[in-house]
Amino acid sequence: MSYVLAVHPMIMADAGMDRAAVITLTAVVAGVFSVLMALMANLPMVQAPGMGANAIFTYTIILTMGVPLEAALGLVFWSGVIFLLLTVTGVRRMLLDAFPDDLKYALTAGIGLFLMFIGLKGAGIVIAAPAPTLLKIGDIAQPAVLLSLLGVPVVMGLMARRVPGAILIVIALITIAGFFVPGAAPDQPVTRMPEAIVSAPVSFSQYLMILDMGYLFTHIGSAFPVLLTLVFLDLFSSLAAMNAMCQRAGLVDEHGNMIKPTEALSADAIATIGSAMCGTSTTNVYGESAAGIESGGRTGLVALFVGFLFFLALFLNPLLLVIPVQATAPALVFIGLLMFSEVRHINFDNIVLGGSAILTLILMGVTSISDGMALGMIAYTVGTVLTGKARTVHPLGWVLAACFIGYYAMVG
Numbered sequence: 001m002s003y004v005l006a007v008h009p010m011i012m013a014d015a016g017m018d019r020a021a022v023i024t025l026t027a028v029v030a031g032v033f034s035v036l037m038a039l040m041a042n043l044p045m046v047q048a049p050g051m052g053a054n055a056i057f058t059y060t061i062i063l064t065m066g067v068p069l070e071a072a073l074g075l076v077f078w079s080g081v082i083f084l085l086l087t088v089t090g091v092r093r094m095l096l097d098a099f100p101d102d103l104k105y106a107l108t109a110g111i112g113l114f115l116m117f118i119g120l121k122g123a124g125i126v127i128a129a130p131a132p133t134l135l136k137i138g139d140i141a142q143p144a145v146l147l148s149l150l151g152v153p154v155v156m157g158l159m160a161r162r163v164p165g166a167i168l169i170v171i172a173l174i175t176i177a178g179f180f181v182p183g184a185a186p187d188q189p190v191t192r193m194p195e196a197i198v199s200a201p202v203s204f205s206q207y208l209m210i211l212d213m214g215y216l217f218t219h220i221g222s223a224f225p226v227l228l229t230l231v232f233l234d235l236f237s238s239l240a241a242m243n244a245m246c247q248r249a250g251l252v253d254e255h256g257n258m259i260k261p262t263e264a265l266s267a268d269a270i271a272t273i274g275s276a277m278c279g280t281s282t283t284n285v286y287g288e289s290a291a292g293i294e295s296g297g298r299t300g301l302v303a304l305f306v307g308f309l310f311f312l313a314l315f316l317n318p319l320l321l322v323i324p325v326q327a328t329a330p331a332l333v334f335i336g337l338l339m340f341s342e343v344r345h346i347n348f349d350n351i352v353l354g355g356s357a358i359l360t361l362i363l364m365g366v367t368s369i370s371d372g373m374a375l376g377m378i379a380y381t382v383g384t385v386l387t388g389k390a391r392t393v394h395p396l397g398w399v400l401a402a403c404f405i406g407y408y409a410m411v412g
Contacts, residue, residue, distance in 0.1 A: 038300030050284030071215035080272030110364030112339025119332030151330030207279025
């Protein structure tokens, strides 16, 4: 999961943050909150700023909606607070049940589609085009674009062969190849030479405690759907990853449920709160925790050692800083592909569930994550009523659908 040290700062830099500072911030957050998971839950699960959540933070909340960085961090903070309250009160199960499983799968797949688009666009593999197509293939004859494009099948092949660290290997290979490939300027290669191998960590003090916690209350109309999106995504992604990891490790009770769910989810919620206070997007449990589990890890020692290794990465800032976008794009595309594969679980035999899920997925990819989630929920609720099965809609589902309809009525 060390690829997060290269990919996350690249995404946050698009939000106007200093990339070198975010490299330090990423290592600190991943280190501290992986150790927290070890101490609170004693489970072999590690945490770091989440892929997908960081894309929503940068490209939807800040760049599309125009929310200031400080306010966006405030929304992340409140999403963590709500997540923590839902966890300690046990309400999280009720909230999860409000969404049918098919819409949950669509949410994950939609974020995957969003990530793939960001990766392809960042590498220049797809570019803007006039209407009606809006997008077209970039100049793949350009060496830099071709280099990134070749990275996608390479990472797929390595993952198919179960090569450990496949994503990191591809990032390293493209970065090294970039020394010999011309970039945008003919006299400059894709990858520039590092100024040093190791150095003292770059300070990220300019982002500490800058969050605007009042923005939610002064912009409740526009901020509320975004807040709900952040809460649901954290809830869904965390529970899905944690359940999968515990099932694989055999860390389940007699009913097949993960052990210590409250402790683990609380550690995740606290990590999100802490991330916002430090100056970055939502922190999640990583599916890459499976690597430690497959190697025999069954306790928090896995998370403890991973946390310490992230602290060591603090001194590798110069090396991480020279990684070009062409090297991180294949990683984003592949991570998005893994998330998009959740579409296989959608029940297309049920036209209401399948149709609502696809509507959710497509709208998330072409509009925004929050609009996709909201309109998908509305479509599911209305469609279910028209089929005479209104009783199958969860009571909280009615509330959410009504809130979303009210929101769109207000914004026109």
